[in-house]
Amino acid sequence: PLACLWPNPVRTPTLPPEGVTGPLIYGGKGDFAAFNGRRVEGAVVLMDFDCERDYVHPMMLGARAVIFLDRGIVNRGQAELKALPVPANVPRFWADGEPVARLVALAEAGGRVTVKARMTWEEAETWNVYGWIPGSDDLMPSRPGEKPRRWRDRREEIEAYYDAASSAPSLAPGADAATGIAVLLEAAEALSALHPNYSILALATSGHFTGLAGINDFL
Numbered sequence: 341p342l343a344c345l346w347p348n349p350v351r352t353p354t355l356p357p358e359g360v361t362g363p364l365i366y367g368g369k370g371d372f373a374a375f376n377g378r379r380v381e382g383a384v385v386l387m388d389f390d391c392e393r394d395y396v397h398p399m400m401l402g403a404r405a406v407i408f409l410d411r412g413i414v415n416r417g418q419a420e421l422k423a424l425p426v427p428a429n430v431p432r433f434w435a436d437g438e439p440v441a442r443l444v445a446l447a448e449a450g451g452r453v454t455v456k457a458r459m460t461w462e463e464a465e466t467w468n469v470y471g472w473i474p475g476s477d478d479l480m481p482s483r484p485g486e487k488p489r490r491w492r493d494r495r496e497e498i499e500a501y502y503d504a505a506s507s508a509p510s511l512a513p514g515a516d517a518a519t520g521i522a523v524l525l526e527a528a529e530a531l532s533a534l535h536p537n538y539s540i541l542a543l544a545t546s547g548h549f550t551g552l553a554g555i556n557d558f559l
Contacts, residue, residue, distance in 0.1 A: 342407060342433040343508035344459040351427035352459035353405075359456035360384065360404040360431070366447040367406075370394030375401060384453050386443055388412050389434075393421045399430050405455050407443065410436040419507035433457065434508040459509075466503070466546035468558050473532050475539035491537035498531075498540065499555065500524040501548035517548075 344353040362382045368374045370391040381402030387395050390413035395406045408422070422432060433455070435443060446453070475492035482488050502521050504514035521544060528542040547553030 341439075342435055342455070342457065343511050344457055345408070345432040345434060346423045346507050346509060347427075347459070348424045348430060349427045350461070351429055352461070353431040353433060353457055354459050355405070355431055355455060355457045357456075359454045361452065361454040362404050364443065364447045364451050364453045366444060367391075367398050370397045372397055384455055386447055389414050389422075390418050392418070395422070395432065396424075396430065405431040405433065407433045407435055407455075409440045409443070410434075411440065422507050431455075431457065434511070466554070468543065468545050468554050469502075470541055470543040470558075471528065473528065473536070473540035473542065476535070476537045478537070480537075492539045494537075495539045495541055496536075497543060498524060498527050499543040499545060501545045501554065503546050503548050503554075505549035 347353070362384050363379070365375075365378055365380070365383050365385055367380075367385045367387045368391070370387055371394060375398065380398050383398070383403050384405045384407065385395075385398040385403045386407050386409055387398070388411045389408045391408075395408070398406060424430065475494070476490070478491055479488045480491050480494070500517075500520035500523065502517050504512040504517045506512035524542060524544060528540070531540050531542075543555075543558065545554030545558060547557070548555070
């Protein structure tokens with residue numbers, strides 16, 4: 341199994357129904373020297389994930405797809421380079437674990453592969469979830485002639501997002517989002533026990549990775 345990588349704007353790594361078939365070659369970090377003496381046109385190319393944006397090199401030479409391997413540095417900086425800012429048809433996939441050694445061995449043996457993939461867009465309704473911790477009914481201190489206000493009319497907000505993203509969306513672990521939501525819930529529980537003067541809004545938002553849609557909608 342392979343995982344499709346994040347789309348290039350609207351262009352997903354979807355392949356034709358019959359897939360693409362070609363020789364499997366290993367391209368390392370993607371510098372042009374790695375392809376000396378090899379026929380790249382029509383091939384499926386294995387590349388190390390920490391190849392910066394050099395995966396475009398085999399595509400320029402006519403490769404049909406790129407499969408990234410976890411053989412080095414896998415971090416956010418590298419992940420952000422694996423999607424282009426234009427809807428280019430560059431089918432990109434991810435493999436890790438035991439299949440990595442199998443794929444490399446197959447490439448070294450001059451094997452051929454057929455890759456099939458489909459990633460489709462779906463409309464999905466999501467929600468912002470929030471709860472109130474009401475403040476005190478006591479009056480706030482006020483200056484002479486100033487209209488008195490109750491403490492509870494002043495609001496403070498704590499917020500975290502609960503959606504997750506990954507350069508391979510189907511594998512998004514959600515650890516970062518889970519940490520934020522855990523802190524939000526712990527903070528809300530502590531504030532509820534402390535009975536603060538201000539009212540507190542505890543807000544969990546969605547759509548963080550689609551242009552901050554959740555918090556923008558709430559605001």
